[in-house]
Amino acid sequence: MRIVTTAAAQMGPIQRSDTRSVVVERMIALMDEAKAQGADFIVYPELALTTFFPRWYIEDQAEVDTWFEREMPSPETLPLFRRAREHGMAMSFGYAELTPEGQHFNTSIIVDKHGAIIGKYRKIHLPGHSEYDPERTHQHLEKRYFLPGDLGFPVWRTMGGLFGMCVCNDRRWPETYRVMGLQGVEMVALGYNTPSINSQNGAEGPEQRLFHNRLSVQAGAYQNATWVVAVAKAGVEDGHPLIGGSLIVDPNGVIVAECRTEEDELLVHPCDLDDTVFGKTTIFDFVRHRRVEHYGLITSQTGVVLPPE
Numbered sequence: 182m183r184i185v186t187t188a189a190a191q192m193g194p195i196q197r198s199d200t201r202s203v204v205v206e207r208m209i210a211l212m213d214e215a216k217a218q219g220a221d222f223i224v225y226p227e228l229a230l231t232t233f234f235p236r237w238y239i240e241d242q243a244e245v246d247t248w249f250e251r252e253m254p255s256p257e258t259l260p261l262f263r264r265a266r267e268h269g270m271a272m273s274f275g276y277a278e279l280t281p282e283g284q285h286f287n288t289s290i291i292v293d294k295h296g297a298i299i300g301k302y303r304k305i306h307l308p309g310h311s312e313y314d315p316e317r318t319h320q321h322l323e324k325r326y327f328l329p330g331d332l333g334f335p336v337w338r339t340m341g342g343l344f345g346m347c348v349c350n351d352r353r354w355p356e357t358y359r360v361m362g363l364q365g366v367e368m369v370a371l372g373y374n375t376p377s378i379n380s381q382n383g384a385e386g387p388e389q390r391l392f393h394n395r396l397s398v399q400a401g402a403y404q405n406a407t408w409v410v411a412v413a414k415a416g417v418e419d420g421h422p423l424i425g426g427s428l429i430v431d432p433n434g435v436i437v438a439e440c441r442t443e444e445d446e447l448l449v450h451p452c453d454l455d456d457t458v459f460g461k462t463t464i465f466d467f468v469r470h471r472r473v474e475h476y477g478l479i480t481s482q483t484g485v486v487l488p489p490e
């Protein structure tokens with residue numbers, strides 16, 4: 182058995198006026214509770230340190246940059262890193278990253294039990310739009326504020342297993358999990374901020390959004406024989422509702438723990454990384470069964486014309 186006792190630290194709303202320091206205090210409170218429940222690893226949401234600022238249309242780049250972190254740990258997040266090290270707990274959280282070269286990314290990191298950042302992922306699937314759109318129920322300006330991630334979907338060896346990350350909208354795309362699955366990933370940590378309605382028609386309500394959240398995460402876990410820990414920032418931020426529904430899903434695609442509130446709420450589950458072995462050595466043994474060189478042959482048998490060699 183390779184147990185990683187994992188905490189999904191759902192966070193309730195963060196208002197535009199809330200400071201990083203107040204948010205970090207909430208994150209530390211969740212971490213202390215996770216420690217009391219025996220957690221080795223805690224996962225927080227996408228853009229965990231601030232409100233979901235891409236809903237606000239901002240023209241002044243200096244003001245935009247106030248939502249970004251120029252260094253990590255930053256002075257405000259150092260207490261979180263210190264508490265994690267005291268507890269001997271690994272962690273993952275998302276934040277807006279501004280690089281020394283002036284590039285902006287929607288980033289997530291994994292920090293080991295000694296407080297060292299051992300992995301960084303930058304969100305690849307950026308939803309929304311880049312200019313103010315009066316037709317929408319609310320703005321979703323990720324394409325305005327972030328560049329697409331440039332680090333791929335790597336996995337890292339830590340805590341006795343193989344860990345990967347993705348961020349929010351990435352979870353809806355099967356290749357996110359498959360790229361990590363092909364590297365043998367055993368646990369994917371992901372955070373999200375999902376508005377409770379679709380900004381383009383207002384039609385998709387929270388029930389449908391929660392359903393698609395479960396569907397994407399459960400399918401990704403099952404089809405790649407990996408644990409997935411999916412963690413929301415939830416509740417009403419300055420009048421804008423976000424779904425909750427944080428989940429821990431096992432490598433069979435089964436939900437083993439799920440949040441019921443839209444507040445700061447903790448799930449803790451003993452995740453055995455060896456539970457990935459059955460799927461990885463049977464139905465989803467990619468080396469034996471995923472023989473992509475035969476895909477052309479299959480399409481030719483169905484009458485589809487093959488591309489020229």
Ligand code: CDV
Binds near residue numbers: 308350353374
């Ligand atoms: N932060 C996100 O990436 N949100 C998207 C919304 C816009 C659909 C999501 O996939 O949840």
